[in-house]
Amino acid sequence: MSAQKPRTLFDKIWDAHVVETLPDGTALLYIDLHLTHEVTTPQAFDGLRAAGRKVRRPDATLAVVDHNIATDDSRRTGIVDPESRLQVETLEKNVVEFGVPYIPLLDDRQGIVHVIGPELGRSLPGMTIVCGDSHTSTHGAMGALAFGIGTSEVEHVLATQTLLQKPAKNMRISVDGNLAFGCTGKDIILAIIGRIGTAGGTGHVIEYAGDAIRALDMAGRMTVCNMTIEGGARAGMVAPDQTTFDYIARTPNGPKGDALKRAIEWWSTLPSDPGAHFDTEIRIDAHAIAPQVTWGTNPEAVLPITGVVPNPADVADEAKRAQMQRMVDYMGLVPGQRLQDLKVDVVFIGSCTNSRIEDIRAAAAIAKGRRVADGVRAMVVPGSGLVKKAAEAEGLDRILKEAGFEWREAGCSMCLGMNPDKLTPGQRSASTSNRNFEGRQGPGGRTHLLSPAMAAAAAISGHLADVRDYQPKEAL
Amino acid sequence: MQAFTKLTGIAAPLPKANVDTDQIIPARFLKSISRLGFGKNLFANFRFKEDGSENPDFVLNQEPYRRAEVLIAFENFGCGSSREHAPWALLDFGIRCVIAPDFADIFHNNCFKNGVLPVRLPKEVCAQLMEDAKLGANARITVDLEREVVVRPNGEEIPFKIDPLRRHLLLNGLDDIGQTMQHAPAIDSFEARQKAAQPWLYA
Ligand code: SF4
Numbered sequence: 001m002s003a004q005k006p007r008t009l010f011d012k013i014w015d016a017h018v019v020e021t022l023p024d025g026t027a028l029l030y031i032d033l034h035l036t037h038e039v040t041t042p043q044a045f046d047g048l049r050a051a052g053r054k055v056r057r058p059d060a061t062l063a064v065v066d067h068n069i070a071t072d073d074s075r076r077t078g079i080v081d082p083e084s085r086l087q088v089e090t091l092e093k094n095v096v097e098f099g100v101p102y103i104p105l106l107d108d109r110q111g112i113v114h115v116i117g118p119e120l121g122r123s124l125p126g127m128t129i130v131c132g133d134s135h136t137s138t139h140g141a142m143g144a145l146a147f148g149i150g151t152s153e154v155e156h157v158l159a160t161q162t163l164l165q166k167p168a169k170n171m172r173i174s175v176d177g178n179l180a181f182g183c184t185g186k187d188i189i190l191a192i193i194g195r196i197g198t199a200g201g202t203g204h205v206i207e208y209a210g211d212a213i214r215a216l217d218m219a220g221r222m223t224v225c226n227m228t229i230e231g232g233a234r235a236g237m238v239a240p241d242q243t244t245f246d247y248i249a250r251t252p253n254g255p256k257g258d259a260l261k262r263a264i265e266w267w268s269t270l271p272s273d274p275g276a277h278f279d280t281e282i283r284i285d286a287h288a289i290a291p292q293v294t295w296g297t298n299p300e301a302v303l304p305i306t307g308v309v310p311n312p313a314d315v316a317d318e319a320k321r322a323q324m325q326r327m328v329d330y331m332g333l334v335p336g337q338r339l340q341d342l343k344v345d346v347v348f349i350g351s352c353t354n355s356r357i358e359d360i361r362a363a364a365a366i367a368k369g370r371r372v373a374d375g376v377r378a379m380v381v382p383g384s385g386l387v388k389k390a391a392e393a394e395g396l397d398r399i400l401k402e403a404g405f406e407w408r409e410a411g412c413s414m415c416l417g418m419n420p421d422k423l424t425p426g427q428r429s430a431s432t433s434n435r436n437f438e439g440r441q442g443p444g445g446r447t448h449l450l451s452p453a454m455a456a457a458a459a460i461s462g463h464l465a466d467v468r469d470y471q472p473k474e475a476l
Numbered sequence: 477m478q479a480f481t482k483l484t485g486i487a488a489p490l491p492k493a494n495v496d497t498d499q500i501i502p503a504r505f506l507k508s509i510s511r512l513g514f515g516k517n518l519f520a521n522f523r524f525k526e527d528g529s530e531n532p533d534f535v536l537n538q539e540p541y542r543r544a545e546v547l548i549a550f551e552n553f554g555c556g557s558s559r560e561h562a563p564w565a566l567l568d569f570g571i572r573c574v575i576a577p578d579f580a581d582i583f584h585n586n587c588f589k590n591g592v593l594p595v596r597l598p599k600e601v602c603a604q605l606m607e608d609a610k611l612g613a614n615a616r617i618t619v620d621l622e623r624e625v626v627v628r629p630n631g632e633e634i635p636f637k638i639d640p641l642r643r644h645l646l647l648n649g650l651d652d653i654g655q656t657m658q659h660a661p662a663i664d665s666f667e668a669r670q671k672a673a674q675p676w677l678y679a
Contacts, residue, residue: 019666020659024641028659030666032677040559042509053653056663059679068507083507090509127677134558134582148582150560152589160656162663166639198494199552202581232555234581255676263676298494319550323493416557418503425526437498437556439521 006273008170009239010205013145013270017128019162029165032127034157035113036063036100038091039418040132044155045094055098056161062122063095063102066112070420071381071408075105084419098158111384111410114138114352118222118247119386121254125240125267130157135352135434137228141221142248143240143270145205148229169203169279171233172272174210177286182468184362185220186354186432186451188212189227190292192284194302201233204280207272208238212286218247219358226353227434230299239271291467293339294436294449296327301436303339305454305466311335330438331446332426339464342448344430346423347378347459348441349405349452351415351433355383357390359432359452361476363405364396366456369473372404373462379406379421381413399476405459417442430458478591479649483572484618485545488535489606495549496556497583501565503557514561515568536569540613546573548605553594554583563590573619575626577602588642591649593621595636604628621647 007015019028034057041063048055055061068084069075079085088105095102103109109116114135117123125143130136132154139146153163173196175188193200206228213221221238228236238244245264248254255263290304301324303310312328312335315321328335333342349355349363360382372378380400382388388410391397397407414421415433417440423429425444432455436447448464457470505517522534530537536544547566553576554562563586566574572592577599579587587594597605608615608629618627621643625633638646645652671678 020662022641024639026641028656028662030663030670039506043511043560046509047653051653060677081507087507087509124676126674132558132560134556148558150558150563150582150586150589152560152586156653156656159653160660160663161667162656162659164652164656198555199578199580202552202578232552232580259676263674266674298496319491319493416498416503418506435498435556437496439502440498443502443504443521443526 006276008272008276008278009143009207009237009270010145010168010170011276013126013128014167016126026164026166028162029128030162031130031157032060033117033122033129034061035117035129035131035136036061036154037067037113037133038065038087039067040151041094041154042087042090043151044158045098047155048098048158053159055100055158058099058101060161061100061158063091063100064110064113064116065091065105067412067416068419069105069411071411071413075409108385108389111387112352112355112412114226115355115383115387118142118218119251119384121248121251124248124254124263125244126270130163134229135226137234137236138222138226138352140225140228140235140237141218143237143244143267145235145237147234168205168234170277171201171204171206171280171282172278173206173208173282173284175208175212175284175286176210177212178215179212179286180289182291182453183289184451184453185216185223187289187292188286189224190294190299190302190449191289193227193231193299194292195284196231196282198230198298198300199232201228201231204233205235205237206231206233208236210286213238214241217358218243219356222356223353227299230434240267291451291454293454293464295331295333295339297330297436297438299434299436299449301327305339305464307339309333309335309337309339340466342428342464343462344376344458344464345427346429347376347455348381348414348429348431348433349379349455350381350383350413352383353434354432354452355381355387357387360387360391360396363452363456364399365472365476366453366460366467366470367403367405368399368476370403370460372459376459376462378404378459379408379414381408382410384410414441416440417445430455430464477589477649477651480572480591480593480621480646482618482620482622483545484616486540486543486613487546487548487605487609487617488541488544489609490535490547490549491606493550494552494555497554497559497562498556500554500562501559506559506561511564512568514565515570518565518569543570545570546575546617546619547571548602548609549574549576550599550602551577553579555580558582560586560590563587563592567592575602575605588646591646593619593646595619595626597626597634597636601634
């Protein structure tokens, strides 16, 4: 064969995992790591049991509880909600029966599945990674192909370590230049979704490139890849580089010594070749991105914090106008109102999008020496027990508590209304999570998505605020 | 899995784009460990008021749509969370087919694994079918997977396309794990090769 055609990062990982191609072009794709949690697995294990099947590779599977659990002290005395308890107990029974490694609730390593995979060194470059959860795209920041699957597919992977998949199209989004003051990975991804729309990436895998992405730390890259699904693409990825390798070298379970050296040699071949074909190319000027905040009920309804609530009357298309009107009504807004005038009731800093140590440092830097505004409930929920410990070792918990923030145990918490942390109807939240859908944080709740520093600024001021006006008072 | 061949029934119009899986089945109802029983909370935030009573304005609370077997909506149906509870809730309610201009990828996949047929048709056609559906019980539509056509109440046939493998599995109600198991030798040899090249992937 002549010299190989230039390939993208996605093409290379895909090609390396095709076990067989079926006559109609569907690939039987090998899966290197399968992460599981309590919500999307009970029916899958049931299916295995009914068919008398086993888990093919327990060593490539990891289970943890995160969605359903309380993030206060009550987790130590047992889960109160009977249905939540049943789901957790069911997972605990299933992992024993099927021999799957499990991180229990009271283990230090427990946390949100998309925080712990990279943190423990289980999510590595070049891997195929799946989980019954759409934000599996997060792990693409490691230079892996990672995507969410449904419960039937969870069962398929448990039984066969493979999935039936059609190849995706390649999209590259280059964020060129330097990020402006006050901006983070969260602002990059919100700006991208604002630009491409919630279905802009459908059918694609997105590779994020450009100086501004290269300059992000791993936490920032994870934030960007995490919200890829909100742009309609199932997977987002960043080519592995020295930042990635240094991060892996610090993880407890990543390869070490010679194995790491050998792995880095392999991983260094993964970045897209010059001249590789992308079906869609998008370029964004990093410097033009201002701190972002969503105003509506899908992540595409996003504006710079200096913006005002848009007016549905300005929209020509009838269906779009009706949709915008519904968002304005649901969110309790008035067209023309300044976003910075919106008072918040709750501030939530957490979720698989923004709950890593870097995120907590960013929030603490703004909070230090200041107070949460009267009438605002502000909570910080670390992404894992290890993040919590690291933050406490740095004294960040103390800074946050002194400023009036709640400092909680690891879990999904208020990212979704299925555990005790919920909004009540009409409450407005400034949240570092990833979805602002109607009712996502509790029925009738109104969610504004933003970065951890922006969330901290909102907590301090009592309304949505421009983080550039709230710079740290004292060094951490 | 229940096979899907041909269905003639009532269609409910839901003229909304970006219907996400949090709307289809809100997170607070995801706690069951069975696949059944989610139908009663399908679209719960639209179907029920805060006090738990029915919202009479929502289509699935109106006759004859309480018995709908087909749902017609606009773009990007099923976006958001990957929860397979979304097709389970549709199925448990009695909806076996969703027609929309396009679907979010994961939801689209999940439908096929559960005997729910997602049909892509252009937006104007969806709008036309919604008008048909508004005529109520006398306006049954037919979805024929064998022939890949939707038949309007007036008899007009609208062709659609489904991936051949998926169509085959759905027509026959086949589980794809069994099919994949037949490739076990290929999976074994893949693992042997990968283990030699990337030993760090194996415990
Ligand atoms: S933090 Fe939120 S988005 Fe992330 S896994 Fe948990 S519920 Fe899903």
